[in-house]
Amino acid sequence: MAEHIINPNDWIKLYSDYLFNYTITRVSDREIAQDLVQETFLAGLKSMANFKGEASERTWLIAILKRKIIDHYRKINSNKGKAEVRMSYNSDTETEGDWLEERVADPYDKTAEDTIENTELGVAIHDCLGKLPEKQANVFKMKTLLNYETEAICNELNITASNLWVIIHRARTAMASCMEENWF
């Protein structure tokens, strides 16, 4: 039962910003994040046959990306000597956390992680952007996030200035109400 159809041609256009934001909050380095996103797309392409259509494409790609991020941390850790145990037994909290077990994240506590994921601003914004019509999203991104000059956008997209402001206005209204629902 394939409810979701996979179409790799549009991946980069649709999901690269979303995945990039997801990554950058976790690795905080643009270069590495970009590489990880690229690897994710390539890996997705290779295992396209495994896509069952149960989840949306984006969820599926995020699942791959998560593995890639984990792999990345494994790699940098192993380079710096596997023998080194990095467990800083910090004693700044006086009573709690004396037992190591208390410091380990609870693997079953899925809901907490999920809520944190939902409240990441960059991801939320790109989520909303994804819901806009393509042209609005594009103009909004260029104008607001990439800080292009009005004229530059007009030239590139071949539209007039007043046309641009109308698009911006619609995009802003939609974004504001979308963010109001999802973020506040």
Next chain:
Amino acid sequence: MSKLKLECHEANHICDKNQYKEASLREKIILTFHLMYCRACRKYTAKNTQLTKLVKNPKVETLDNSAKNKLQQAFEVELSKQQ
């Protein structure tokens, strides 16, 4: 001085421009004047300013177009290998 009273859609337009610091001083003044008596536009302005603040947050990142093109190229190479 052509006119002091704005229509709401004009006020919104100035407000949009103001979010990108592209409104002139005169426009800003008449916008303030309009906001004094127009509740709907006050609301819009408040929302709009809030959105700008959110988006200005340094945590919000985008890939610029050149980076995206690079991604796309690398991707298409792989895509053609598949087929």
